[in-house]
Amino acid sequence: MPFVPLPGALRERALAKLLPQNGVLAALPEDVRARLLPHLALVDLPAGQQLGQPSGNFARAYFPVAGVVSLIQGTASGAERVSAMVGSEGVVGLPKFMSDPSVIRVAVQSAGYGLALGREQLLEEWARGGTFMRLLMRYNRALAAQKVVLNACRGLHSLDQQLGTLLLMSLDRLSGQDVVLPQDSAAQLLGVSAQELGAAVDRLCESGAASWRRPGVFAAQDGAALRAVACACERRVVSEYQRLLADGPPPPAPSSAGGAAGDASRRVARDAMVARGGSERPHGG
Helix, strand or coil, X not given: CCCCCCCCHHHHHHHHHHHHHCHHHHCCCHHHHHHHHHHEEEEEECCCCEECCCCCCCCEEEEEEEEEEEEEEECCCCCEEEEEEECCCCCECCCHHHCCCCEEEEEEEEEEEEEEEEHHHHHXXXXXXXXXXXXHHHHHHHHHHHHHHHHHHHHHCCHHHHHHHHHHHHHHCCCCCEXXXXXXXXXXXXXXXXXXXXXXXXXXXXXXXXXXXXCCEEEECCHHHHHXXXXXXXXXXXXXXXXHCCCCCCCCCCHHHCCHHHHHHHHHHHHHHHHHCCCECCCCC
């Protein structure tokens, strides 16, 4: 579907209510947000959806409001694994000159929705050289720090610890205590076999930290137990976000934030969808 800027004051007012739900957009000055608002589109982010092209080119940038997007990295063996995760604290689809060439694809891990900004509008605002440019550069450094931490995690920590950290990082970016993560997807994200992942899942469930609510959906049973299983890498990621973005977008919210804020955000999103007669699905062109 071609990108069409949102017309109409009613639709802009509806989307303006969603804008503060994304950390990067919320951290922008009012004048920058006012310039961007007419060009923002509300998009669905269905699980498994590929965003952008394998070449790293994006027709638009995505600012998630709900859900989790994974940046997937290729390995020397041809396998794939998660390089970083982005939720409502961030943005994916930045210009190629800011992208990591080791990221071979970007995919929606947990379904949600977000606000999309066309590439031309993003570059136009970037060229102003003001707060927007500086904020994106700082956010990109925080995202790079997350990649460094997760890459080191694989060499230092057990699969059980990595799985616990993956669930904690997902929960930090979601409302509620459920993580939609099919077992085959989790194995791919962690770069291990389905058999290895299955054994780690069994041990995690036996510890009481999590359980399968239904196939493909983890439920965090005991946050303290889950943190005891996981390594400290999730907290290191949050700490790096706090250090690099001290006066910018907030770091991923603790998973204990609960569902009330998410429920309110979903109500606002429904209002926006009604105002524009439905939402767009993302596309890679």
